[in-house]
Structures are given as structure tokens and as C-alpha cells.
Amino acid sequence: MLVVVKSDYDDMSRTAAQIVSELVRKKPDCVIGFATGSTPLGTYKELIRLHREEGLDFSKVTTFNLDEYVGLPPSHPQSYHYFMWENLFKHINVDKRFVHIPQGMANDVELFCEWYEEKIEKAGGIDLQILGIGANGHIAFNEPGSSLGSRTRIKTLDELTKRDNARFFEKDEEVPKYAITMGVGTIMDAKELLLLASGSQKADAIKQTVEGPITALYPATIVQMHRKATIVCDEDAASLLTRKYSGYLS
Numbered sequence: 449m450l451v452v453v454k455s456d457y458d459d460m461s462r463t464a465a466q467i468v469s470e471l472v473r474k475k476p477d478c479v480i481g482f483a484t485g486s487t488p489l490g491t492y493k494e495l496i497r498l499h500r501e502e503g504l505d506f507s508k509v510t511t512f513n514l515d516e517y518v519g520l521p522p523s524h525p526q527s528y529h530y531f532m533w534e535n536l537f538k539h540i541n542v543d544k545r546f547v548h549i550p551q552g553m554a555n556d557v558e559l560f561c562e563w564y565e566e567k568i569e570k571a572g573g574i575d576l577q578i579l580g581i582g583a584n585g586h587i588a589f590n591e592p593g594s595s596l597g598s599r600t601r602i603k604t605l606d607e608l609t610k611r612d613n614a615r616f617f618e619k620d621e622e623v624p625k626y627a628i629t630m631g632v633g634t635i636m637d638a639k640e641l642l643l644l645a646s647g648s649q650k651a652d653a654i655k656q657t658v659e660g661p662i663t664a665l666y667p668a669t670i671v672q673m674h675r676k677a678t679i680v681c682d683e684d685a686a687s688l689l690t691r692k693y694s695g696y697l698s
């Protein structure tokens with residue numbers, strides 16, 4: 449696992465976008481796993497800039513998103529569908545036939561999850577999976593206690609996650625209780641992982657992930673076992689690490 453510590457959020461975002469763009473240039477028909485949340489927003493802005501100003505071509509790229517809330521239609525402003533189209537996809541030349549985001553309104557969630565796993569496999573697997581991290585150590589919506597071998601499935605959201613999300617909804621009853629999420633095993637099957645973290649509120653999560661014991665109570669710690677994982681974070685998120693590297697791709 450390579451830990452890259454950048455000075456601030458913008459620097460972290462540029463570095464992450466550089467890793468993604470290098471892959472897209474090297475393998476135009478690559479498969480990228482995308483995350484939502486506030487952390488990758490700067491990375492997505494930089495990818496949009498690279499597309500507009502430097503012609504970065506996404507037309508052959510296949511995408512798979514990590515997760516989606518159960519019960520929210522794609523048109524809901526808090527759905528991850530909406531997030532991805534607003535913050536990235538509509539600004540680049542991605543082909544919508546190649547975009548995959550879990551269906552929060554699926555009639556048969558179990559069947560949908562099986563289909564999603566098959567789709568990933570048929571696409572040849574994920575070349576690069578972008579990840580954020582929850583303050584509780586979750587990756588995607590694999591909350592503490594998630595099986596480290598889990599596949600795409602429905603998960604009950606943790607109390608802390610629901611509290612974190614409450615700010616985006618008018619009433620507490622509207623805050624989703626469940627999500628469809630790629631499993632920890634699904635994520636670990638990606639050929640490369642790129643985990644992003646910014647801010648002191650993620651410092652403990654990054655310390656556990658890099659230096660802590662591997663445990664299902666902190667699903668992100670499994671990233672230690674991945675053969676090609678890069679964590680790109682800023683100084684604040686790295687502040688509790690006892691060993692640091694810097695200067696990579698600077």
C-alpha cells in the first residue's frame with residue numbers, strides 16, 4: 449500500500465485525477481469504479497478540466513458506482529445517480545450505455561445485486577476503484593461489522609452514517625435507512641484501489657486503515673491486503689500517521 453500525503457485538498461484532488469487520467473490514456477476502454485460523497489468532488493472537477501482542456505476521452509470508459517440509497521429514484525437530488533450526473537458524467541463524454549449505478553428502486557434487490565456483480569465480471573473487472581472513507585471506517589456502505597468477503601448486497605446504514613447524512617434531508621424520516629453497496633470482496637477484486645481522504649475528521653480513520661489491525665469492525669483496514677492500493681490524502685487526514693511518505697506524482 450502506498451500512502452501519498454499532499455499539502456491540501458486541491459493538491460490531493462489533482463494527484464488523484466492524475467492517477468485516473470493516466471489510466472484512461474493508457475487504456476481508453478478501462479473500467480473505473482466511482483465513489484460519491486464530498487471527498488472526490490475536487491478530483492471530478494479536475495477530470496472535467498482535463499476533458500475540456502486536454503481532450504481526456506472517456507467515450508470508451510465503462511463505469512460502476514459503489515453504492516446507492518434504497519428507495520431514492522435517480523431524479524432525487526440526494527440520490528447517487530443524480531450526484532454522479534451532476535458532478536461528473538454530464539460534463540464529460542462518457543457513454544451512458546457504459547454507466548452503471550446501483551438501482552435504488554430495484555423491485556428485486558437481491559436479483560439486481562447478482563446482476564451487478566455479473567456485469568462487473570463481464571466488463572472484465574474493475575481496473576481502478578476510487579474510494580472515500582467514512583469516519584467509522586466504512587468503504588462504500590460496508591459499515592463496521594461487514595463481512596470482509598462480502599459481495600454487492602443491501603446493507604442497513606450505521607447510526608453514525610445516518611446522522612452524517614441527515615443534513616442533506618429536510619426531515620429525519622426521509623434519511624435513507626438502507627443502501628445497495630458493492631461488498632468488501634467486490635472492492636478488493638478491483639485491480640487497483642485509490643482511496644481518498646481529506647480533513648482532520650478522517651485522521652483517525654486513516655490511522656486505523658494504514659496502521660491498525662485488519663478487522664471487520666473497520667472494513668477499510670482490509671485495503672492493507674490489496675496488491676495495488678494507493679491512499680492519497682492531505683496533511684490533516686494524515687496527521688495521526690506515525691510513518692509518512694510524500695512527493696509521489698508531485
Ligand code: F6R
Binds near residue numbers: 484514586
Ligand atoms: C460514497 C461512499 C462512502 C463515502 C464516505 C465518505 O459512494 O461509498 O463510503 O466515500 O462516506 O464520504 P465523504 O467523502 O462525503 O466524507
